Amino acid sequence: MAAFALFYVASKYGRIWCGFACPQMVWTLLFLWIENRIEGNRQQRIKLDKSKLSIEKLAEKLIKHSIWLTVSLITGLIFMSYFVAAEQIYIDFITLNTTSLITGWVLFFTLCTYVNASWIRDKMCQHMCPYARFQSVMFSDATSTVTYDNQRGESRGPRKLNQVKPQGLGDCVDCNLCVQVCPVGIDIRDGLQYDCINCGLCIDACDETMSKFSYGKELIRFASETEQHNDAKAKYGYIALLLICVGFMASWLHNRSEFEVSVLKDRNALYRVNELGEIENSYQLKILNKSDTKGHFKLSYQGLEGFRIESEKNLIVEPQQISNYTVTLFCRMKAKYINL
Amino acid sequence: MVQKTSADKYNVIFQTKAIDDKIYIKEQKGFYQSIRRYLSVGLMLLFIVTPFIKYQGNKRFYSMLKHRPKSSLLLFLPARFTDFYLPLYYGGLCLVLCRQ
Ligand code: SF4
Ligand code: SF4
Numbered sequence: 280m281a282a283f284a285l286f287y288v289a290s291k292y293g294r295i296w297c298g299f300a301c302p303q304m305v306w307t308l309l310f311l312w313i314e315n316r317i318e319g320n321r322q323q324r325i326k327l328d329k330s331k332l333s334i335e336k337l338a339e340k341l342i343k344h345s346i347w348l349t350v351s352l353i354t355g356l357i358f359m360s361y362f363v364a365a366e367q368i369y370i371d372f373i374t375l376n377t378t379s380l381i382t383g384w385v386l387f388f389t390l391c392t393y394v395n396a397s398w399i400r401d402k403m404c405q406h407m408c409p410y411a412r413f414q415s416v417m418f419s420d421a422t423s424t425v426t427y428d429n430q431r432g433e434s435r436g437p438r439k440l441n442q443v444k445p446q447g448l449g450d451c452v453d454c455n456l457c458v459q460v461c462p463v464g465i466d467i468r469d470g471l472q473y474d475c476i477n478c479g480l481c482i483d484a485c486d487e488t489m490s491k492f493s494y495g496k497e498l499i500r501f502a503s504e505t506e507q508h509n510d511a512k513a514k515y516g517y518i519a520l521l522l523i524c525v526g527f528m529a530s531w532l533h534n535r536s537e538f539e540v541s542v543l544k545d546r547n548a549l550y551r552v553n554e555l556g557e558i559e560n561s562y563q564l565k566i567l568n569k570s571d572t573k574g575h576f577k578l579s580y581q582g583l584e585g586f587r588i589e590s591e592k593n594l595i596v597e598p599q600q601i602s603n604y605t606v607t608l609f610c611r612m613k614a615k616y617i618n619l
Numbered sequence: 620m621v622q623k624t625s626a627d628k629y630n631v632i633f634q635t636k637a638i639d640d641k642i643y644i645k646e647q648k649g650f651y652q653s654i655r656r657y658l659s660v661g662l663m664l665l666f667i668v669t670p671f672i673k674y675q676g677n678k679r680f681y682s683m684l685k686h687r688p689k690s691s692l693l694l695f696l697p698a699r700f701t702d703f704y705l706p707l708y709y710g711g712l713c714l715v716l717c718r719q
Contacts, residue, residue, distance in 0.1 A: 300658060302662075302666075304659075305658075305662055305663060308655060308656070308659050311646070320645070321643045324643055357666060357667050360670040361669070400642070456645070459643075459645040460644060460645045460647040461642075461644070462642070462644055463642070464642040478651065479650075479651030479654075479655075480651060480652060482649070482650075483647050483650060486649060486650075487649065532674060571673070
């Protein structure tokens with residue numbers, strides 16, 4: 280379902296998923312916000328990085344990385360709450376009661392989040408993400424992407440505020456803000472580039488500049504080559520597939536069983552004929568209770584004459600737990616007719 | 620001196636690190652940034668509460684890891700990205716690491 284939604288959105292608005300909703304972007308945005316609060320704006324950060332090591336610099340870096348690591352740890356815990364009971368994992372982790380397996384995975388995801396959102400950042404989108412690579416096949420002339428209006432903007436050049444536009448110059452005042460805000464570090468004025476994640480930040484930056492100079496907005500804007508949407512077939516195709524997937528998902532959610540059972544022949548014991556002349560076979564019964572309430576199970580059989588089962592009377596499985604039982608099956612028919 | 624064009628800049632095979640210098644992003648306010656921020660907050664909240672969501676009295680988005688060894692394979696997915704990242708900095712690692 281997510282894949283078809285993604286394909287549809289990409290065919291219509293390019294890499295808008297990358298720029299607005301991708302977890303990589305969401306976490307990078309949060310990390311950047313923290314960085315800005317601690318180290319200051321862009322100029323202050325550049326200055327800090329270039330400055331010599333001092334107590335102040337060390338303190339700022341230490342605080343920043345500690346907060347980043349804390350956020351990463353919380354992310355790791357949240358991620359693991361999809362795999363172990365959500366209410367329990369937080370309490371267990373704080374009280375140091377998680378198993379080494381869970382602790383290991385939490386720390387692994389902490390590290391992944393920290394490395395991704397603090398160090399890798401845009402390189403993930405540019406060099407590692409498979410989705411970034413294959414979505415170009417979904418682009419068409421009708422796909423809206425962030426575009427610089429070349430005709431209106433060129434020739435670019437600086438000028439003073441409130442000055443009449445110098446002859447021969449376009450609307451671009453060459454303030455370079457569109458480059459400074461770009462999370463992938465590109466210059467949209469160079470034309471459509473595969474790195475662009477359609478985040479729209481350069482639009483915000485340029486609109487701000489245009490307002491200051493009292494020029495019309497949207498020198499940079501979302502635009503498609505044809506500006507008309509003639510991809511109806513693809514559009515309805517994607518929507519239809521999406522609806523089918525939503526239907527499947529809803530039905531899966533509705534019909535998901537509350538337990539799973541598996542029966543395995545006990546490999547340690549062969550069949551045997553007991554003193555009553557019955558053939559006796561042992562099985563391992565596993566019951567997985569997926570619900571949040573205690574499960575009471577009863578073992579029975581139908582349509583088999585001459586059989587009987589021996590097992591615990593009450594099969595009780597705790598919520599979200601698995602229980603193993605040994606079940607013995609007896610067959611009172613003559614041994615020669617039975618092929619076990 | 621010949622000026623390097625942006626096309627030259629990307630026409631590299633072994634110098635990927637050179638084009639990946641740290642980017643200092645300027646914080647920007649505006650329409651699209653607001654959408655990004657609000658959406659991010661919404662998505663994060665969704666990420667946190669989803670494992671608690673119950674339907675017909677039971678959790679639906681929950682994979683019982685310790686009872687399903689196969690589910691743990693899902694957890695290895697992020698590790699695959701390490702495969703992509705290392706070559707970016709150190710070129711092919713085939714000679715050193717590949718089982719082949
Ligand atoms: S060019 Fe503009 S839309 Fe594209 S990634 Fe950079 S800031 Fe975002
Ligand atoms: S923000 Fe607008 S005006 Fe400033 S350099 Fe970019 S395109 Fe030109």
